[in-house]
Amino acid sequence: MSVFEGFRFRHVTSPIHNRDPRIKFLFVLAIFVIAIFFMELLPLLVLFFVPLPFVWVAGVKKEWLRSLRGAVFLASFIFIFNFVFGYLYRSYPSTTTLLEFSLAMTLRFLVLVESFSIFFLTTSPDHLSLALEQSHVPYEFTFAFTTAVRFVPVLAEEAQTIMDAQKARGLELERGNFLKRVRNYIPILIPLIVSAIRRSLELAEAMESRAWGASPKRTNLYVLKIKAGDLALLVLAIGLLVLGIYVRYFVPIPQLSTFLPPLPF
Amino acid sequence: MATIEAKDIHFTYRTGVEALKGVSLTIKDGEFVAIMGQNGAGKTTLVKNFNGLLRPTKGEVNVDGISTKDVSVAKLARTVGFVFQNPDHQLFSETVEEEIAFALRNFGFDEAKVEKRVTWALNLLDLTEYRKTSPFMLSGGERKRVALASVLAWDPKVVILDEPTIGQDHRQKENLRQFIVQLNEQGKTVVIVTHDVEFVAECSPRVVLMREGKIIADGAAKRILTDTTLALEASIVPPQITQIFHGLTFLGLPSDVIDVSEAKKILVEHFRGSRR
Numbered sequence: 001m002s003v004f005e006g007f008r009f010r011h012v013t014s015p016i017h018n019r020d021p022r023i024k025f026l027f028v029l030a031i032f033v034i035a036i037f038f039m040e041l042l043p044l045l046v047l048f049f050v051p052l053p054f055v056w057v058a059g060v061k062k063e064w065l066r067s068l069r070g071a072v073f074l075a076s077f078i079f080i081f082n083f084v085f086g087y088l089y090r091s092y093p094s095t096t097t098l099l100e101f102s103l104a105m106t107l108r109f110l111v112l113v114e115s116f117s118i119f120f121l122t123t124s125p126d127h128l129s130l131a132l133e134q135s136h137v138p139y140e141f142t143f144a145f146t147t148a149v150r151f152v153p154v155l156a157e158e159a160q161t162i163m164d165a166q167k168a169r170g171l172e173l174e175r176g177n178f179l180k181r182v183r184n185y186i187p188i189l190i191p192l193i194v195s196a197i198r199r200s201l202e203l204a205e206a207m208e209s210r211a212w213g214a215s216p217k218r219t220n221l222y223v224l225k226i227k228a229g230d231l232a233l234l235v236l237a238i239g240l241l242v243l244g245i246y247v248r249y250f251v252p253i254p255q256l257s258t259f260l261p262p263l264p265f
Numbered sequence: 266m267a268t269i270e271a272k273d274i275h276f277t278y279r280t281g282v283e284a285l286k287g288v289s290l291t292i293k294d295g296e297f298v299a300i301m302g303q304n305g306a307g308k309t310t311l312v313k314n315f316n317g318l319l320r321p322t323k324g325e326v327n328v329d330g331i332s333t334k335d336v337s338v339a340k341l342a343r344t345v346g347f348v349f350q351n352p353d354h355q356l357f358s359e360t361v362e363e364e365i366a367f368a369l370r371n372f373g374f375d376e377a378k379v380e381k382r383v384t385w386a387l388n389l390l391d392l393t394e395y396r397k398t399s400p401f402m403l404s405g406g407e408r409k410r411v412a413l414a415s416v417l418a419w420d421p422k423v424v425i426l427d428e429p430t431i432g433q434d435h436r437q438k439e440n441l442r443q444f445i446v447q448l449n450e451q452g453k454t455v456v457i458v459t460h461d462v463e464f465v466a467e468c469s470p471r472v473v474l475m476r477e478g479k480i481i482a483d484g485a486a487k488r489i490l491t492d493t494t495l496a497l498e499a500s501i502v503p504p505q506i507t508q509i510f511h512g513l514t515f516l517g518l519p520s521d522v523i524d525v526s527e528a529k530k531i532l533v534e535h536f537r538g539s540r541r
Contacts (some may be wrong), residue, residue: 165354172371213376
């Protein structure tokens with residue numbers, strides 16, 4: 001469940017939390033795009049360290065590490081798949097380059113997770129919905145989206161309670177072969193889904209009774225404005241993007257493995 | 266022989282919240298204990314340590330002399346049945362019958378025995394007519410009974426009930442009370458976690474009062490619930506009948522009354538005496 005902790009917002013203010021979510025999103029997007037540009041290990045390694053100062057400044061180190069730890073399983077999957085299939089099809093000159101390529105692909109995934117989690121760790125659902133609204137997304141979608149985000153930790157907590165309740169009735173999740181293990185999750189999933197549906201119906205009723213959607217033109221107590229810090233972040237994002245494009249097209253990127261002695265296999 | 270023994274246990278959640286700060290408690294075989302205290306006092310955390318759902322970060326819990334550190338929840342559950350607050354957190358089967366059989370199958374009972382136990386549990390909680398009904402079609406109170414039946418079906422030595430009275434009307438509560446008392450009289454150890462002072466007053470069990478992760482009082486309901494200082498400390502309100510008697514001490518009436526019928530007897534005697 002710790003994976004979902006990344007979605008939980010804590011009310012803190014920091015230079016990162018206070019940034020306009022739209023600009024923050026553009027920044028994350030820039031990192032996304034640059035990560036997709038490169039398939040080599042070296043630039044991805046550099047890229048991995050770019051958002052780290054933000055984690056420090058925002059003071060979300062612990063939560064951020066937790067999200068990364070949650071991604072380890074999928075990351076190892078990506079690594080193994082790349083390595084095994086690359087090996088089977090012999091599409092690489094040597095095992096070392098294949099290893100480097102697999103590592104790069106894994107790192108690319110981690111960069112995506114990293115920047116994504118920084119964005120969510122430092123942006124409250126309220127800010128997010130404001131940003132969407134001011135970007136002219138219809139309010140119905142905005143509302144649905146923020147509600148979904150907001151309920152992720154709630155659902156995770158509920159899943160934990162359900163697991164406890166079923167364990168107390170003798171359910172052993174870790175027992176049996178693969179198929180049995182998958183089936184073990186039925187007693188967890190059914191109550192979880194039922195309660196999620198029930199919750200959403202209740203939410204809908206509560207919204208209706210508070211005259212949701214009564215006035216077509218909504219106003220907000222807070223309005224997002226671009227400040228100097230936001231502009232600086234925007235410049236940084238564009239700068240990074242330009243740098244990324246420049247390096248991609250005009251700088252030859254060395255293979256890290258050429259600096260290492262070749263592997264014995 | 267002590268059934269559950271907690272030795273100076275501490276528990277800290279992964280979020281860093283220290284929910285238990287050194288709790289020692291022994292619950293003997295066949296005892297009836299109510300654990301009370303305000304929200305966040307650590308009541309539920311404590312009882313979750315009794316069946317291994319949580320393991321103490323410091324200290325030790327022994328169930329029938331075996332440390333919870335050494336056995337799985339599934340194994341402990343065989344001895345310590347835990348009925349969760351919200352039945353919706355556990356109901357998932359197509360029929361009530363299947364729901365009750367779930368735990369029995371987990372514990373490896375053979376089919377003949379499962380059948381027998383299911384019939385017994387359905388009968389016990391007056392659910393026989395719903396045998397083939399989907400648990401999701403039942404009312405809140407009935408769902409709660411199904412959850413209870415699904416735990417009692419395997420006849421655990423200890424039954425823990427987390428907030429059993431929440432969302433129950435008066436009659437259901439009265440039924441529940443009689444049922445719990447009956448279970449206890451049959452020799453089961455019963456532990457309830459609750460805020461419901463009136464309910465506890467009527468059951469009159471041993472009361473363990475908690476506050477901020479510590480036990481602040483432990484004794485008979487009659488003593489604990491009538492102690493205004495303790496009540497204030499644990500943010501509970503004494504039962505209404507006790508409050509009345511606290512206001513009537515000038516008549517020379519006792520101040521440690523929690524039971525309505527006892528109160529009635531005392532009052533009748535008092536006024537008969539004063540008339541004479």
